[in-house]
Amino acid sequence: MALKTGDQYLESLEALDLEAHVLGEKTEQLAEHGLIAPSRKAVAFTYDAAHDSQGRELLRSYSRLCNDEVNRFTHLHESSEDLVTKVKMQRYCGAMTGCCFQRCVGLDAANAVYSTTFECDKKHGARFHNRFSDYWKWIQQEDLVVDGAMTDPKGDRGRRPKDQVDPDLFLRVKERRSGGVVINGAKLHQTGMLNSHEILIMPTMGMRPGEEPWAVCCAVPTNATGVRYIYGRQTSDTRKLEQHKLDVGNPIFGGQEVMTVFEDVFVPEERIFLDGQVDFTGMLVERFASYHRQSYGGCKVGVGDVLIGATALIARMNGVEKASHIREKIVEMVHLNETLYSCGLACSSQGWPTLAGNYQVDLLLANVCKLNVTRFPYEIARLATDIAGGLLGTMPAAADLNDPETGPYIKKYLAANPQYQVVDRMKVLRLIENLIAGAGAVGYLIESMHGAGPPAAQRIMIERQAELEYKMRQVINLLSITEQ
Ligand code: SF4
Ligand code: FE
Numbered sequence: 148m149a150l151k152t153g154d155q156y157l158e159s160l161e162a163l164d165l166e167a168h169v170l171g172e173k174t175e176q177l178a179e180h181g182l183i184a185p186s187r188k189a190v191a192f193t194y195d196a197a198h199d200s201q202g203r204e205l206l207r208s209y210s211r212l213c214n215d216e217v218n219r220f221t222h223l224h225e226s227s228e229d230l231v232t233k234v235k236m237q238r239y240c241g242a243m244t245g246c247c248f249q250r251c252v253g254l255d256a257a258n259a260v261y262s263t264t265f266e267c268d269k270k271h272g273a274r275f276h277n278r279f280s281d282y283w284k285w286i287q288q289e290d291l292v293v294d295g296a297m298t299d300p301k302g303d304r305g306r307r308p309k310d311q312v313d314p315d316l317f318l319r320v321k322e323r324r325s326g327g328v329v330i331n332g333a334k335l336h337q338t339g340m341l342n343s344h345e346i347l348i349m350p351t352m353g354m355r356p357g358e359e360p361w362a363v364c365c366a367v368p369t370n371a372t373g374v375r376y377i378y379g380r381q382t383s384d385t386r387k388l389e390q391h392k393l394d395v396g397n398p399i400f401g402g403q404e405v406m407t408v409f410e411d412v413f414v415p416e417e418r419i420f421l422d423g424q425v426d427f428t429g430m431l432v433e434r435f436a437s438y439h440r441q442s443y444g445g446c447k448v449g450v451g452d453v454l455i456g457a458t459a460l461i462a463r464m465n466g467v468e469k470a471s472h473i474r475e476k477i478v479e480m481v482h483l484n485e486t487l488y489s490c491g492l493a494c495s496s497q498g499w500p501t502l503a504g505n506y507q508v509d510l511l512l513a514n515v516c517k518l519n520v521t522r523f524p525y526e527i528a529r530l531a532t533d534i535a536g537g538l539l540g541t542m543p544a545a546a547d548l549n550d551p552e553t554g555p556y557i558k559k560y561l562a563a564n565p566q567y568q569v570v571d572r573m574k575v576l577r578l579i580e581n582l583i584a585g586a587g588a589v590g591y592l593i594e595s596m597h598g599a600g601p602p603a604a605q606r607i608m609i610e611r612q613a614e615l616e617y618k619m620r621q622v623i624n625l626l627s628i629t630e631q
Pocket of ligand 1: 249598
């Protein structure tokens with residue numbers, strides 16, 4: 148199977164006939180919808196990039212699983228080098244689209260499920276790993292998008308799944324039928340869900356004995372009966388529905404998050420990859436989270452490149468690019484962005500082979516990476532706001548620029564560096580606005596905080612991996628301390 152192009156991907160998605168509730172309306176024509184089309188274009192970019200001269204080196208990989216060349220967004224990492232290339236690919240895609248391109252969650256889920264099922268089978272004598280390998284071979288051959296679905300609503304955070312008022316607040320096996328199971332529940336914040344062919348469902352946290360119905364990992368197609376989609380809002384999202392693209396900020400691409408409800412969805416046996424093995428749920432969650440924390444050391448850096456580029460350009464357009472405090476601030480932005488990249492590369496280069504043979508990132512460094520991601524993009528955004536100036540928050544609309552009565556005044560009074568037209572200055576300011584306070588800020592800021600788990604989750608992992616006993620022992624030896 149040849150690697151799909153963006154157009155072939157979009158056609159394959161059309162064939163699924165998905166529908167969703169968007170801004171209160173049942174919507175069937177998703178491809179043309181003004182909120183959805185930009186997000187589909189961003190995913191389509193990950194297909195086209197495998198064919199363009201700049202991207203193909205990063206986007207293509209040879210898979211031992213299907214013995215063929217595959218899009219790296221479906222690849223099972225076979226070395227540390229593969230992990231490093233993944234991060235470089237994500238930076239490239241982020242820099243080219245200026246948004247979340249949505250395809251990494253399935254990749255991260257697949258790598259976690261692949262290794263966890265192998266170890267689970269070894270202990271429990273199940274056959275999940277072969278099942279999953281067959282499934283993923285098909286994904287690679289068909290070059291599909293898979294939504295990795297982990298985040299349950301979780302209800303009252305102080306209660307375990309079985310103690311919730313409503314047991315569906317954690318997705319669960321509700322019933323067993325011949326040849327499969329029936330699942331109920333929901334997955335929130337699903338990135339790119341309506342741009343995906345398949346959903347790979349995972350438990351949201353480590354389960355305990357007695358919580359077997361919630362220890363389920365399985366896959367269903369996005370058009371499975373009983374799956375319902377409610378589109379997530381983004382800041383200033385309705386600007387995408389307006390006539391003038393200038394006010395959108397990012398005129399081509401955008402992200403997507405969807406609340407997804409599973410109501411009596413049947414999952415056939417060949418798509419079940421964990422079914423009650425509570426002792427492997429923690430491993431699955433930890434491995435998935437670590438891959439996704441690594442991912443942010445690539446994609447957020449690429450989007451950071453766009454924000455830094457836009458900020459440097461607006462400084463030039465404003466005529467302040469040579470001011471020493473502006474140059475210092477831009478250097479600071481670069482320093483922060485490259486620190487994130489360093490973390491993404493570091494946890495990848497220290498990758499290690501799992502028992503199944505695919506490579507896992509260094510857990511400590513991946514968590515350090517993500518904890519920095521919860522902070523540095525906010526500081527980069529603050530510096531961008533500082534440099535861009537107050538016009539960022541007060542600029543007239545594109546419609547006023549085009550109005551024969553008001554347009555001349557806007558052109559006269561928003562003129563700055565004569566090298567640039569006013570309309571281009573406005574475009575750059577809108578792009579910055581998009582990333583720091585508009586639709587793009589969902590991906591660049593809010594997701595940087597909460598995606599792949601909030602900062603508290605990274606701190607727990609960092610503490611667990613910190614080897615404090617070992618570090619204290621070193622000091623005890625160094626100082627010849629005797630413990631009583
Ligand atoms: Fe990929 Fe980043 Fe979007 Fe997650 S937030 S899907 S890692 S681009
Ligand atoms: Fe994410």
